Amino acid sequence: MASPMSAGKFLAGLKAEGLTVVEVGDWEHHNRNHKGPWGPVHGVMIHHTVTKGSERTVKLCRDGYADLPGPLCHGVITKDGRVHLVGYGRANHAGLGDDDVLRAVIAEKALPHDNEANTDGNRHFYGFECENLGDGEDPWPAAQLEAIEKAAAAICRHHGWTERSVIGHREWQPGKTDPRGFTMASMRERIRNRLK
Numbered sequence: 718m719a720s721p722m723s724a725g726k727f728l729a730g731l732k733a734e735g736l737t738v739v740e741v742g743d744w745e746h747h748n749r750n751h752k753g754p755w756g757p758v759h760g761v762m763i764h765h766t767v768t769k770g771s772e773r774t775v776k777l778c779r780d781g782y783a784d785l786p787g788p789l790c791h792g793v794i795t796k797d798g799r800v801h802l803v804g805y806g807r808a809n810h811a812g813l814g815d816d817d818v819l820r821a822v823i824a825e826k827a828l829p830h831d832n833e834a835n836t837d838g839n840r841h842f843y844g845f846e847c848e849n850l851g852d853g854e855d856p857w858p859a860a861q862l863e864a865i866e867k868a869a870a871a872i873c874r875h876h877g878w879t880e881r882s883v884i885g886h887r888e889w890q891p892g893k894t895d896p897r898g899f900t901m902a903s904m905r906e907r908i909r910n911r912l913k
Contacts, residue, residue, distance in 0.1 A: 719756070719757050719758050719759065719876050720756050720757060720758070721755055721756045721758045721806075721843075722872075722875050722876075724744075724745035724805045725745075726875065727791075727802075727805065727872075728740070728802065730871040730872065730874065730875050731792075731800055731867075731868060731871050733871065734867040734868070734870060734871040734874070735867060736798075736799075736800050736864060736867050736868060736871070737798065737799045737800070738799070738800050738801075738802060739775075739799055739800070739801045739802065740802050741775060741779055741801050741802060741803045742779070742803075744779075744788075744802040744803055744804055744805055745805050746805070746806075747779070747787070747788050747803065747804040747805070747806075748788065748804050748805060748806025748807050748808060749786070749788070749806070749807040749808060749809055749839070750806045750807045752807060753807060753837065753839070753840060754807070754840055755806045755807035755839075755840060756840065756841075757841065758841055758842065758843060758876070759819065759822050759823050759841045759842070759882065760822045760841065760842050760843070760878070760882040760883060760884060761842060761843045761844075761845070761868075761869045761872050761873070761882060761883045761884070762810065762811050762838065762842040762843070762844045762845070762883075762884055762885070762886055762889060763845055763847065763865060763869070763883065763884070763885050763886070763895075763896050763901070763904070764790065764810060764844065764845065764846045764847060764885075764886045764895045764896060765846070765847050765848075765849040765850075765851040765895040765896045765897060765898070766778065766793070766846045766847065766848050766849060766851070767849075767850060767851045767895075768848060768850070769848075769850060769855075770848075771795040771796065771797070771801075771848060774793060774795065774846075774848045775793045775795070775801045775803065777789070778790050778793045778801075778803050778846050779793075779803035779804065781809060785809050786809065787803065787804065787808075787809065788803045788804025788808045788809070789803075789804075789808060789809050789810055789844075789846060790803065790804070790808055790810045790844040790845055790846040791803070791804055791805055791808055791810075791843055791844055791845065792844075792845045792846075792868060793845070793846050793847075793848065794845055794846070794847045794848065794861060794864045794865055794868065795848045795861070796848050796849075796858050796860070796861050797858075797860055797861070798858070798860030798861050798863060798864040799864070800845075800864060800868055807839050807840065808839060808844055809839060810838075810839065810842070810844030810846065810886075811837075811838025811839050811841070811842045811844060811886070811889060811890070812834070812838060812839065812890055813834035813835060813836060813837060813838065813890065814831060814834055814835075814836055814838045814889035814890040815829070815831040815832060815833050815834065815835070815836065815889065815890070815891070816833070816835055816836040817829045817831075817832075817833075818831050818884070818888060818889055819836055819838075819841060822881070822882055822884060825878070825879050825881035825882060826881070827881075828884065828888050831887075831888060831889055831890060831891050832891060833891070834890055834891060838889055838890070842884075842889075843872050845865065845868055845869070847861065847865060847896060848861070849896070849897075849898060851894065851895055851896070851897045851898070852897070853897050853898055854898075855898065856898075857898050857899055862899065862904075862907075865904060866904065866907040866908055866911055867911070869883045869904070869908050870908050870911040870912055873908065873912060874912060879909065879912065880905040880906070880908040880909040880912065881905065883901070883904065883905055883908055884901065885901040885904075887901075888901060
């Protein structure tokens with residue numbers, strides 16, 4: 718059982734991993750904690766935004782929209798590799814997912830196929846939204862992929878987790894396709910090598 722790290726430790730961990738971090742407004746206190754608890758945390762979830770343009774993407778992820786209020790993640794990773802912190806605490810990013818997947822993440826075992834949505838992921842995962850159209854054609858620049866690797870590794874390093882604690886939204890919730898354009902297996906391999 719892992720308690721979420723403090724906002725200060727989260728920021729310090731990202732910077733220690735060599736990331737360029739942009740703090741957006743009062744991100745440390747922008748959350749959905751009034752809707753339920755955040756924690757215990759068990760992993761990191763990676764998403765794509767289905768948006769274009771860094772400024773617009775960061776604003777959307779901070780503010781959300783009518784049907785889904787922000788923050789929609791903790792950090793937005795733009796194509797230039799910067800991590801924009803938009804919230805800290807419970808965030809509307811993971812939604813309901815498969816309890817079997819959560820058990821596998823906790824045990825750091827191979828993931829089963831996600832076939833149900835019965836467990837609150839917003840409570841248990843750190844979330845990073847990554848600027849990409851999600852059409853399988855929009856490129857993933859090297860700087861952005863490296864930032865995803867570093868951000869996930871920073872959290873794993875703090876909690877003593879392995880790369881198996883990092884999953885894609887598509888591995889959590891049936892019907893989701895994100896992140897599209899790279900495989901989570903390849904990203905986990907990068908994270909594993911970084912944590913050595």
